[in-house]
Amino acid sequence: MSDLLGNLEAYIRTLPAVDVRVTLSHSPLADETPMRAESEVIPGGRELAEECGIMAIDVGGACKGEFCCFMDGMQRPRGPIYVNSPVPILYGYVAAAIRVRGSDRRMRTLPGFHKVDESLYFSVGMAERYGLTISGVKIVDTSDSDTIEHPIALAQVAYDKISTIRGALESELAAKWVDQNKGPGWLLVDGSLQSDYGEANVVGVTKSHGTQYLTWDEQRVVLSMKVGERSGAFIPLVHGRRRPVYSWYLRMHPSEGKDPYFGLIRVEAPRSARALAMIDDISRWILAERAPLSLPDSRWDKMIYPIRDCELYMKSLAPSHTSLDARLFRLSEISRSREG
Amino acid sequence: MENGLQQIGRVVATEAKPSTAYSFSFWTADDSKVGIGTLVVVVTEKVEVFGVVVEGFGFTDLGSPLHDYIGAEGDPQAEPPTIRPEIKLYSAAVLRVEPEEPLQPVPIGPVFLADDAAVARALRMDAYVGRSEIPVGLYQNGDLLAPVYLDSEFLLGPEAAHLNITGVSGLATKTSSIEFILQSIFASFREDVAVVCFNVKGCDMLFLDFPASAPEGYKYEKKYLDNNIQTITPEDAEKYEKLQVPCEPFANVNYYAPYKPDRVNLNTLRTHPDLIGSVKPLSWGLKDILEYTEVVLNRDDVDAKADALIQFIRQRVFEQKSEANGQPFEVKNFQHLNQWFDAVLREMETSNRSEWKTHHYATIRKVYNRLTNLSGRYRGLISPDEFTSDLPWGSFEDRGIYVVDVAKQEAQAQDLVFTRIVSKLREHLEKGNLGVKHIIVVVDELNKYAPSDGQESYLRQTLLDISERGRYLGLVLFSAQQFRSQVHKRIVGNSATCMYGRMDMDELATPGYQVLTPATKEKLATLSKGQLMIRHPHFNQPIFVKFPRPNVLRGPDGIKIFPPADELPIEEAIWQNLSRIDRNLSRSAVKDLVAETQDDEEVVRAMNITIQKNPDDPMAYFRRQVRKKANLLDDDEPPVIIKDVDAGVDPFEGV
Numbered sequence A: 001m002s003d004l005l006g007n008l009e010a011y012i013r014t015l016p017a018v019d020v021r022v023t024l025s026h027s028p029l030a031d032e033t034p035m036r037a038e039s040e041v042i043p044g045g046r047e048l049a050e051e052c053g054i055m056a057i058d059v060g061g062a063c064k065g066e067f068c069c070f071m072d073g074m075q076r077p078r079g080p081i082y083v084n085s086p087v088p089i090l091y092g093y094v095a096a097a098i099r100v101r102g103s104d105r106r107m108r109t110l111p112g113f114h115k116v117d118e119s120l121y122f123s124v125g126m127a128e129r130y131g132l133t134i135s136g137v138k139i140v141d142t143s144d145s146d147t148i149e150h151p152i153a154l155a156q157v158a159y160d161k162i163s164t165i166r167g168a169l170e171s172e173l174a175a176k177w178v179d180q181n182k183g184p185g186w187l188l189v190d191g192s193l194q195s196d197y198g199e200a201n202v203v204g205v206t207k208s209h210g211t212q213y214l215t216w217d218e219q220r221v222v223l224s225m226k227v228g229e230r231s232g233a234f235i236p237l238v239h240g241r242r243r244p245v246y247s248w249y250l251r252m253h254p255s256e257g258k259d260p261y262f263g264l265i266r267v268e269a270p271r272s273a274r275a276l277a278m279i280d281d282i283s284r285w286i287l288a289e290r291a292p293l294s295l296p297d298s299r300w301d302k303m304i305y306p307i308r309d310c311e312l313y314m315k316s317l318a319p320s321h322t323s324l325d326a327r328l329f330r331l332s333e334i335s336r337s338r339e340g
Numbered sequence B: 001m002e003n004g005l006q007q008i009g010r011v012v013a014t015e016a017k018p019s020t021a022y023s024f025s026f027w028t029a030d031d032s033k034v035g036i037g038t039l040v041v042v043v044t045e046k047v048e049v050f051g052v053v054v055e056g057f058g059f060t061d062l063g064s065p066l067h068d069y070i071g072a073e074g075d076p077q078a079e080p081p082t083i084r085p086e087i088k089l090y091s092a093a094v095l096r097v098e099p100e101e102p103l104q105p106v107p108i109g110p111v112f113l114a115d116d117a118a119v120a121r122a123l124r125m126d127a128y129v130g131r132s133e134i135p136v137g138l139y140q141n142g143d144l145l146a147p148v149y150l151d152s153e154f155l156l157g158p159e160a161a162h163l164n165i166t167g168v169s170g171l172a173t174k175t176s177s178i179e180f181i182l183q184s185i186f187a188s189f190r191e192d193v194a195v196v197c198f199n200v201k202g203c204d205m206l207f208l209d210f211p212a213s214a215p216e217g218y219k220y221e222k223k224y225l226d227n228n229i230q231t232i233t234p235e236d237a238e239k240y241e242k243l244q245v246p247c248e249p250f251a252n253v254n255y256y257a258p259y260k261p262d263r264v265n266l267n268t269l270r271t272h273p274d275l276i277g278s279v280k281p282l283s284w285g286l287k288d289i290l291e292y293t294e295v296v297l298n299r300d301d302v303d304a305k306a307d308a309l310i311q312f313i314r315q316r317v318f319e320q321k322s323e324a325n326g327q328p329f330e331v332k333n334f335q336h337l338n339q340w341f342d343a344v345l346r347e348m349e350t351s352n353r354s355e356w357k358t359h360h361y362a363t364i365r366k367v368y369n370r371l372t373n374l375s376g377r378y379r380g381l382i383s384p385d386e387f388t389s390d391l392p393w394g395s396f397e398d399r400g401i402y403v404v405d406v407a408k409q410e411a412q413a414q415d416l417v418f419t420r421i422v423s424k425l426r427e428h429l430e431k432g433n434l435g436v437k438h439i440i441v442v443v444d445e446l447n448k449y450a451p452s453d454g455q456e457s458y459l460r461q462t463l464l465d466i467s468e469r470g471r472y473l474g475l476v477l478f479s480a481q482q483f484r485s486q487v488h489k490r491i492v493g494n495s496a497t498c499m500y501g502r503m504d505m506d507e508l509a510t511p512g513y514q515v516l517t518p519a520t521k522e523k524l525a526t527l528s529k530g531q532l533m534i535r536h537p538h539f540n541q542p543i544f545v546k547f548p549r550p551n552v553l554r555g556p557d558g559i560k561i562f563p564p565a566d567e568l569p570i571e572e573a574i575w576q577n578l579s580r581i582d583r584n585l586s587r588s589a590v591k592d593l594v595a596e597t598q599d600d601e602e603v604v605r606a607m608n609i610t611i612q613k614n615p616d617d618p619m620a621y622f623r624r625q626v627r628k629k630a631n632l633l634d635d636d637e638p639p640v641i642i643k644d645v646d647a648g649v650d651p652f653e654g655v
């Protein structure tokens, strides 16, 4: 791994006058929270794909399926860091991995399917206004003419950009997998399908429900689905555009007496006739993945174990929170040591 | 790997479970050969750390068993599509770090299995192999068998000494391991050494001169086959080869046993006609006992007054010309002593005096009673007459084993035998005239002879004394017991080398084993035969080894091949004993003489004297000895004065 923060430190030390400020205590869940969708509901729409509409359908119980590969991504943002200016600079580590489940039912990384990226995210143009021309490190420019010139807004843009890069990494891996795998096995990815996979054996599973695709009445049907039931399938619309997938909701665990979203996932499959015919099967395959449980992960009701496994794998290789914090702390010390 | 070692794991350290200077953790591949007791090496650029695995953990990311239950819907047969990764994590205790300074926590690094050379370094054996090594067993690492050596300077002195072994009956191979290590000492020790074994249990050590496996063409080959004697396996033979210890029985074994009360049949199980000739009687006379009166007499009895009288007898009566009741005496044995006492008492009675040479009448009665009772109480061991037979004081042989069979003796007689022999050993070692410079004393059932609780006894004091001072003299104790916790603390505490065979869980729960990890305890509780855990001053941690079965006929097998002879009637026994010095001795002549004499004690005395003298014409000599008593020949023995009127009754009992 490149020593990105070390290089940044080296650069800062070359500056004649330094005022470095670092936001150290980011949320401990920083790996998962920065997606806007989690906190803000985005309006969407739907086009019904099955004649029955959005009614609850019993899929007929769990059934051992064809999932053999699993993909997840992660991001570890840190900062913001301010160097001689109020322009927020974010550190971002992103990764994506596909893990294969062998005939021994154990998970291993598919060779060549672990991708990582470590970059600094900031508006290069604004930084330059303060004479900052950071070199020797990988930079992702977040300049955007629409952005309000306010440190918080700038930081939010940078966070979003980190998510985007992560999504790109995932898409890249998924595309490569689809390209190389023509067998009967299926790939299950964490989150929604980013591109049109045509007839490929790919399924996406989303745990967050921040986009409103269904009408109020339809939402009511979905939220009262029992365990083992799915909703009728639909084509999701975003900004009025039809996404290249069929989607449906599936209740993984009984939610009686709990949060109505407990155990509720949204599945996406490529928008092909083949996938449409397999909705019940795919649902049953997913139900079979409920064991082993993903506990102690707090999202265990919606997260299948192989995805947790991918996540653990990536996190075990990512720079730790402690080491990142230590690096950032060293940055913040530079100006003080200069004063002294 | 460059160093030629096989990498089997990687060190891991967390804040919750950090490495220290004395311990570290590592994980291994699923199929690695690591287990409790395995020796490993961590190699980094700066240091090499040798460690022994003391605990193992296996776990998955499962947070609670309940999660597995829920995930399987309560169905134990449910097969989840994914199997959780399972880690095998081991804790190791540090044996050695190179370089030794600075002493730092074990670094993160690759972990390798130790090979022969690494085992030698891990156990610091490089310091003494080639100089004072004693093979003790083989450390097994997968298919590799690495020899483990003890340092004789720490086993047999002078740096440290003594060996103690603990373990349950029958499975711990305590007796066997002592036999093996003795053989190993004989093969490797660079100075002279002899062994005194106290056989305290049945037939345990009575066939040390016979092999476990009959070699081809061996005299007893058929008997071995008929009795289905368990032989030495090729694996055991390989171990002998690896350890360079000859796979043989002991060449020079000498057996001693007291007589039975009849004083003609030896009180041992080694009485098969083929073997009885090699057992010498252990028979001590008045002189031998006078030096150890405090052991054989009840301590409460020997007050200052009694002690003064005993001193008087030692200095003025025993083997001296003296007088009592107007008669001349030269007391040489217990019979004489009885006569002397009778004369003294008679003199006091006739003169109506309550004191005799400042000794009070009551004291004299009391000492008389106690001393003369001895030859009755220990009839087989203490000779009433001048015949004595003892260990070869002054001419102990290098590599000789002297087995003293006290298995059939009652506790007090055992006490006397132990105490006197050990005291004599010490005396001779101190003076440097024993015949060898090192003596190993083997005592089984130590918890019986040196219990942690219970009364102070001479024997326990003697054993404590060896354990504390013996190493300077060359007097070394090899002891065994089932329960170490029941043995006097300082005796086991002074034992520099300790071995543990299969152990009892209750024993492991006692405070003495707190330093062991639960896994090590579990391993100890399930050790198979021939496996031992060893502590030795050079080893920073206990080490597990395997040793081969000793090539010595096991007691129970020996009894099968050489069943003990029935106890013989006195005339038959006398004839047989005398036949040992004269093969052509006439059975009927002996029989007739015994019948004629009508005094068994007398013929037994005559027999013993004859055997001891080994004259040219045994029958004639024997006859002359018997006649002496009948006063048919000139005699310098004092006449019989009086028979003890109340022998065995102590008028002062309860005074």
Ligand SMILES: Nc1ncnc2c1ncn2[C@@H]1O[C@H](COP(=O)(O)OP(=O)(O)OP(=O)(O)O)[C@@H](O)[C@H]1O
Pocket (backbone or CB within 6 Å): B167, B168, B169, B170, B171, B172, B173, B174, B175, B176, B177, B482, B501, B529, B530, B531, B547, B548, B549, B550, B554
């Ligand atoms: N190295 C060995 N490998 C396998 N078996 C062995 C080995 N050594 C001894 N044995 C067998 O183990 C059994 C018990 O051995 P041993 O008599 O030495 O045990 P012990 O601990 O002295 O028992 P006890 O407490 O009854 O005296 C014997 O049958 C012996 O043959």
Ligand SMILES: [Mg+2]
Pocket (backbone or CB within 6 Å): B174, B175, B176, B204, B444
């Ligand atoms: Mg034994």
